[in-house]
Amino acid sequence: MELGAEFTKGEVKNLKDLNANVIVSAAGCWTNELLKDIPVFPQKHTVFRVKCPKHVPDMPLTGDLTTGIYWRPEGKEYLAGSPISKWDCDELEPEWNDFEELVWPGLAKRIPAFEELKLTGGWAGYYDTNKLDNNAIVGKHPAYDNVYLATGFTGRGLMQSPGIGRGLTELITTGSYQTIDLNCFGVERVLNKKERIEPYVL
Ligand SMILES: Cc1cc2nc3c(=O)[nH]c(=O)nc-3n(C[C@H](O)[C@H](O)[C@H](O)COP(=O)(O)OP(=O)(O)OC[C@H]3O[C@@H](n4cnc5c(N)ncnc54)[C@H](O)[C@@H]3O)c2cc1C
Incomplete structure (x- = not known):
């Protein structure tokens, strides 16, 4: 300008x-x-914020390609992404059920300390997906x-x-x-x- x-x-x-x-x-x-x-179309994705008593601050961004779940440290907590996405969604309420049903078990399977996770938040947004x-x-x-x-x-x-x-x-x-x-x-x-x-x- x-x-x-x-x-x-x-x-x-x-x-x-x-x-x-x-x-x-x-x-x-x-x-x-x-x-x-x-x-290129909107595809809804949900990310959860979780807290774990055993915190590993230098854990790298990690993706489990067998489940589609990923996680990384975020301050004193972690972010963990749901593997489920949705097309044609005009609301962005996080898919809370995905946490209990998929994300938590998937995380605990890879990292036993994550069995003690607590959900502290989450949000959803649209990926800019090239179909x-x-x-x-x-x-x-x-x-x-x-x-x-x-x-x-x-x-x-x-x-x-x-x-x-x-x-x-x-x-x-x-x-x-x-x-x-x-x-x-x-x-x-x-x-x-x-x-x-x-x-x-x-
Ligand atoms: C839950 C979630 C987690 C993500 N995590 C990551 C991550 O860890 N790492 C990563 O790299 N990326 C991540 N992304 C993806 C990343 O956010 C997007 O790829 C990035 O924001 C795209 O940037 P952009 O500038 O191309 O588009 P946008 O940020 O979407 O900006 C597009 C802009 O265009 C404007 N616009 C659209 N149409 C019009 C119009 N007709 N007239 C005027 N303005 C218009 C919109 O208002 C908007 O401001 C994530 C996305 C989501 C939803």
Whole structure:
């Protein structure tokens, strides 16, 4: 904005309404509402906060790929994700039953100290899920002169954002990727249904 850019706030109904040389569409799980050919949709996921008398602060982020449950320390507690996700959900009440039925037994099976867990909280949100292959969609949209995408991270957008931001900046300002080659996440792959499947979505 110091450089004179205009800031406007509000819902974009159609990308063609925007008068800009370059548009980066980063609409997350709502991407398909703006771009009907991009299969990114909201998928509800629940995360629980738990406390355990035996705390291991340097426990790494760990995923049990046999159950889809993951956990990591969060302050003096832990976060643990439910393996169950839901499509077409217009409410975000956490799926509390998943804790007793799936997450707690799954955690205790791997780490016996977790048998003494206490549930202290939880929340649910929408993953920005790419239904084609669970992977990011990054780069120029071939049907537009000025539209670039950064979407479809399928629950990994925070981790991937530094590299995506850098790569996309390079693509827009120089015409090609310079330090990080993100071509494998290109928009054409999605339009041509050439999957680059991520099998594990935690
Ligand atoms: C429970 C849960 C746990 C997660 N855990 C992790 C994790 O541990 N690590 C990790 O890396 N990622 C995690 N994620 C995923 C991560 O949050 C997302 O991948 C990331 O937020 C995507 O960022 P984004 O900027 O692309 O989209 P968003 O953060 O969703 O932002 C999209 C923005 O676009 C706006 N928008 C959409 N449509 C329009 C429109 N038509 N007009 C105007 N504005 C519009 C929205 O209002 C929103 O502000 C988690 C997600 C959930 C739900």
